[in-house]
Amino acid sequence: MSTQFLNFIEIFINGLMAGIMYSLVALGFVLIFKASGIFNFAQGVMALFAALTLVGLQTGQVPFSHLINAIFGTDIHDWGPGLPTFLAILLTLVVMIALAWLLEKFVLNHLINQEPIILFMATIGLAYFLEGFGDLMWGSDVKTLDVGLPSGGSFWWEDVTRTWAPEDADYWGMYIDKLDISATIIAVILVTALSLFSQYTATGRALRAVADDHQAALSVGISLRKIWVIVWSIAGFVALVAGIMWGSKSGVQFSLSLIALKALPVLILGGFTSIPGAIVGGLIIGVGEKLAEAYIGPMVGGAIENWFAYVVALAFLLFRPQGLFGDRIIERI
Amino acid sequence: MLYREAGDFKTTYRADEQTFPIRSERWLFWTVMVLAFAVVPFFINDYWNKAVLVPFLVWALAALGLNILTGYCGQVSLGTGGFMAVGAFACYKIMTAFPDLNMFIVVVLSGFVTAGVGILFGLPSLRIKGFYLAVATLAAQFFLIWVFNKFPWFYNYSASGQITAPERTILGIAVTGPNSLPWATYLFCLAIVFVFAWVARNLTRGRMGRSWMAIRDMDIAAEIIGVSPLRAKLSAFAVSSFYIGMAGALFFSVYLGAAEVTEAFGIDKSFLALFMVIIGGLGSILGSFLGAGFLVLLPVLFKNIMVNQFGWPTDVAAHLQIMLIGGLIIFFLIVEPHGLAQLWRLTKEKLRLWPFPY
Amino acid sequence: MNVHVHPTQEFRFMRPDDGIKQGDPLLVVDNISLSFGGVKAITDISFDILKGEIRAIIGPNGAGKTSMLNVINGFYHPQKGTITFRGQKRSRMRPHEAANHGIARTFQNIALFHGMSVLDNIMTGRITLMKRNMLWQALWRGPAETEEIENREIVERIIDFLEIEHIRKTPVGRLPYGLQKRVELGRALAAEPSLLLLDEPMAGMNLEEKEDMSRYILDVNQQFGTTIALIEHDMGVVMDLSDRVVVLDYGRKIGDGTPDEVRNHQDVIDAYLGVSHD
Numbered sequence: 001m002s003t004q005f006l007n008f009i010e011i012f013i014n015g016l017m018a019g020i021m022y023s024l025v026a027l028g029f030v031l032i033f034k035a036s037g038i039f040n041f042a043q044g045v046m047a048l049f050a051a052l053t054l055v056g057l058q059t060g061q062v063p064f065s066h067l068i069n070a071i072f073g074t075d076i077h078d079w080g081p082g083l084p085t086f087l088a089i090l091l092t093l094v095v096m097i098a099l100a101w102l103l104e105k106f107v108l109n110h111l112i113n114q115e116p117i118i119l120f121m122a123t124i125g126l127a128y129f130l131e132g133f134g135d136l137m138w139g140s141d142v143k144t145l146d147v148g149l150p151s152g153g154s155f156w157w158e159d160v161t162r163t164w165a166p167e168d169a170d171y172w173g174m175y176i177d178k179l180d181i182s183a184t185i186i187a188v189i190l191v192t193a194l195s196l197f198s199q200y201t202a203t204g205r206a207l208r209a210v211a212d213d214h215q216a217a218l219s220v221g222i223s224l225r226k227i228w229v230i231v232w233s234i235a236g237f238v239a240l241v242a243g244i245m246w247g248s249k250s251g252v253q254f255s256l257s258l259i260a261l262k263a264l265p266v267l268i269l270g271g272f273t274s275i276p277g278a279i280v281g282g283l284i285i286g287v288g289e290k291l292a293e294a295y296i297g298p299m300v301g302g303a304i305e306n307w308f309a310y311v312v313a314l315a316f317l318l319f320r321p322q323g324l325f326g327d328r329i330i331e332r333i
Numbered sequence: 334m335l336y337r338e339a340g341d342f343k344t345t346y347r348a349d350e351q352t353f354p355i356r357s358e359r360w361l362f363w364t365v366m367v368l369a370f371a372v373v374p375f376f377i378n379d380y381w382n383k384a385v386l387v388p389f390l391v392w393a394l395a396a397l398g399l400n401i402l403t404g405y406c407g408q409v410s411l412g413t414g415g416f417m418a419v420g421a422f423a424c425y426k427i428m429t430a431f432p433d434l435n436m437f438i439v440v441v442l443s444g445f446v447t448a449g450v451g452i453l454f455g456l457p458s459l460r461i462k463g464f465y466l467a468v469a470t471l472a473a474q475f476f477l478i479w480v481f482n483k484f485p486w487f488y489n490y491s492a493s494g495q496i497t498a499p500e501r502t503i504l505g506i507a508v509t510g511p512n513s514l515p516w517a518t519y520l521f522c523l524a525i526v527f528v529f530a531w532v533a534r535n536l537t538r539g540r541m542g543r544s545w546m547a548i549r550d551m552d553i554a555a556e557i558i559g560v561s562p563l564r565a566k567l568s569a570f571a572v573s574s575f576y577i578g579m580a581g582a583l584f585f586s587v588y589l590g591a592a593e594v595t596e597a598f599g600i601d602k603s604f605l606a607l608f609m610v611i612i613g614g615l616g617s618i619l620g621s622f623l624g625a626g627f628l629v630l631l632p633v634l635f636k637n638i639m640v641n642q643f644g645w646p647t648d649v650a651a652h653l654q655i656m657l658i659g660g661l662i663i664f665f666l667i668v669e670p671h672g673l674a675q676l677w678r679l680t681k682e683k684l685r686l687w688p689f690p691y
Numbered sequence: 692m693n694v695h696v697h698p699t700q701e702f703r704f705m706r707p708d709d710g711i712k713q714g715d716p717l718l719v720v721d722n723i724s725l726s727f728g729g730v731k732a733i734t735d736i737s738f739d740i741l742k743g744e745i746r747a748i749i750g751p752n753g754a755g756k757t758s759m760l761n762v763i764n765g766f767y768h769p770q771k772g773t774i775t776f777r778g779q780k781r782s783r784m785r786p787h788e789a790a791n792h793g794i795a796r797t798f799q800n801i802a803l804f805h806g807m808s809v810l811d812n813i814m815t816g817r818i819t820l821m822k823r824n825m826l827w828q829a830l831w832r833g834p835a836e837t838e839e840i841e842n843r844e845i846v847e848r849i850i851d852f853l854e855i856e857h858i859r860k861t862p863v864g865r866l867p868y869g870l871q872k873r874v875e876l877g878r879a880l881a882a883e884p885s886l887l888l889l890d891e892p893m894a895g896m897n898l899e900e901k902e903d904m905s906r907y908i909l910d911v912n913q914q915f916g917t918t919i920a921l922i923e924h925d926m927g928v929v930m931d932l933s934d935r936v937v938v939l940d941y942g943r944k945i946g947d948g949t950p951d952e953v954r955n956h957q958d959v960i961d962a963y964l965g966v967s968h969d
Contacts, residue, residue, distance in 0.1 A: 039464045066646065066648070066649050067649055067653075070643070070645040070646060070649050071643075071645075107663055107667070110667040111666065111667060114666070114670065116463065116464075117407075117409055117463060117464075118666055118670055120409070120464060120467070121409075121607070121611055121662070121666060122662070122663050122666045122667075124604060124607070124608075124662065125608075125658075125659045125660070125661075125662030125663040125666065126659060126663060127659065128604070128655050128656070128658055128659030128662065129655075129656050129659030129660050129662075129663065130659070131655055131656075131659070132652045132653065132654070132655030132656025132657070132658075132659060133652075133656050135648075135652040135655070136649065136652040136653060136656060140648060140652065261471065261600075264468045264471065265468065265472075267468075268465060268468055272464070300483070301483045301484075303479065303482075303483070304479065306475045306478075306479055307472055307475035307476040307479055310468070310469070310471060310472030310475060310476070311472060311476070313468070313472075314457055314469050314472055317457070317460065317461055317465060317469070318457065318460050318461075345840075346840045346843045346844065346847075347836070347840055350839065350840070350843070532829045535828055535829055535830065535831035535835070536825070536828055536829055538831075539821075539823075539828045539831070539835055539839055540818060540821040540823065540828065540838075540839075541825060541828050543807070543811055543814060543815045543818065544815070544818055546804060546806055546807055546811070546815075547804050547807075547815050547818075549804075549806065550803075550804035550805050550806045550807065551802050551803075551804055551805075553766070553802070554798065554802035554803075554804070555804070555815075556766075556785070556786045556787050557764055557766060557786040557787070557789075557790065557796060557802075558787075558790055558795065558796075558815065558816055558818065558878065558879070558882065559787050559790030559791060559816075559818050559819035559882060560787055560815070560818055561785075561787045562787070568825065572825075616806065
């Protein structure tokens, strides 16, 4: 194989891996949209919040220490050596579930029957709120997150791929981050678990019923409020997973919340209601973005990653407004 | 008893369709205008000008623009920051290419340039709706910022990548640049905002406004009774971008003086404008002003109380502020989705009946 | 001697001059078929609507009545067949173009603009008749204002006619169902249409409201000379109001003629009462 082709494969694989990360965020969006018709703009901030909380618990930070210090003139930072990773993850999950419950009680419950676009804007408000809240609670400095996942390039893969190139070529093998490989495995497990859950459990069936028709679900005795808490909890869990993966990769900081924006083109491509759509859409965007950066980027001065995905999604949308896996829209009056 | 409707009869349709149908309201409006034009300029100082009045006027103009698109035509846009950048860079290019051009004309021309760009990015709205469109406008935001970053022609090949507003005068008085006086910049912005708020009122009260609102309320029915979605949506995008472009031009040339595109016109500006429109009131001219005033004053107030009074670190204050703004957005959407403007309307209704409850 | 002038006499100007003589076909539907994916909504339907008549379209639920109206005003595009309106064969047409050609309609589920007042809703109905461009509107004083007031006068007459003066500035969302239906009729009338399509104008109304609405429909037809196509389930209303009736069932035409003819048509009776298969 020629070096160029090997480079192409490397970019392609890295694109797929990046795509998996996008899918993880997109998945959270899809879950909530399916069950409640809410386009949750705060999904990315939820991931950030989860990651912040996890790091805070892991390192034994005192929550709101900055605020407390500011008010009482004290100087407190840590309460101890911190929690073991496993316990910290579990506690963070509890926090996310509590968050879902509070959200249902204080926000969603009061916005029932509002137009979708009002709900959308409410989640933008939520994103701001959570961002401020998270920073206030744990501080806004960049933190490193280490939950013990292997990271760094995979030497084994490098060695294998080096042999594919011609003998005389100046080729050092493909670089693939071990973290990305774990992310892929985790994403596969997560999606499988979610599909099993929604197919084979009573709660899952109720979720699908609500997704299909709120009124009908209510009339057969499904509690909408309970379902919403469950869905937002699951979305919180997905956010936690995404937060761990993204946080381990690039540190826990404000820009983490911007990955939510990366997930939007994925959703457009895959459709707002399709879990396979979120996965495939994520892969397409990931690959497309990396290829474009490598091959089109140099022609126009680079850094096109920020908007390229949107343009792809948009072009796609113009020809197929319902997304890859959506049903054809028949308008009625 | 000051505010009443009784005895205020209308005998023509023209009288019935005026902006302030009630006499005391007209009085209130013109009093405020006289204060703004003839009294404030004598008392204005640099702090009030830079921290409150000019940003208020500029953001009111931007909110007005976004309100036309989102509040009147129902198309949610997250690209306000990007369109403001178009206005700013158009303003910069025109200012430097034609140094003798009157600043009023420069600002209006910047608006027209932005309107053109707005139409271009409004095209997807003909095929897609709702969230999908919101995402499409995000594409505009990122793409535009990238363009202004990547192509040095836009910032005249300056080494820092910044654009800096040169000094321009109106009747010999500087309104941009470091030598401009507070009252001059204030009156310059006020004049533009006054004229175009009036234009916005005219556009929204007549045929065009009704075609926008028809698309907003029920697009299919609107099309069936004869509203062309193409013309309604694209005109909304054009007019909206025109306003936002002018706001961007003023934001850069009068308020900032020098700007770096990613920092000055990032996505947070898009959200800020959207919040102003929500808090102020979707589909209300007055609401755009109330929302802008609220969100311009809030941080000033916060900073004064928390940092200057309590001596808290600025980052804690900033976090609290973000949190509170987010909370307020949710609060308003729950309690009063039509914003401050609706609260004002309700107050008026109560006043009209006062002292009786019904 | 007292001469009683009916208020609708003022509407003489609203009689649209579309070059078709009274009693000639205004709209001819020829061999229309419409399907969504594999589902056939309408199969080979032909009928005509004569100028000046009230034409009822009836049939059981799901017979394709609303789809037929949607085809006539360009909202759906049939796979097969032609539509000739005012003597012109029509190609693919967007709904707002149909509106410009003089087809107005009301909807089965009220489709008013809920954020607007009654007055604004009806004014919106005149959108195809208002021509001042954006620049004039931005200035307002002058042509735009004059045009607005001229149109307001016409709209006020419609408001008089429909007896909804007291609610003209009320947001439509606050109105009861029956009044909303009336406002919707007003909005359609404001366009001064040559053909008015009414989709179940009396659905969900009580007897009194039905009588009112029937009176408005007859008045519109007689005073303005507007041709009306009407979908209705109440057979009493249909038989009283309409000049001719077309009956649809499962997307096919099974009857066409005067109310009496249709009433005694065996296929129609079968469709409504069911056929015994023993």
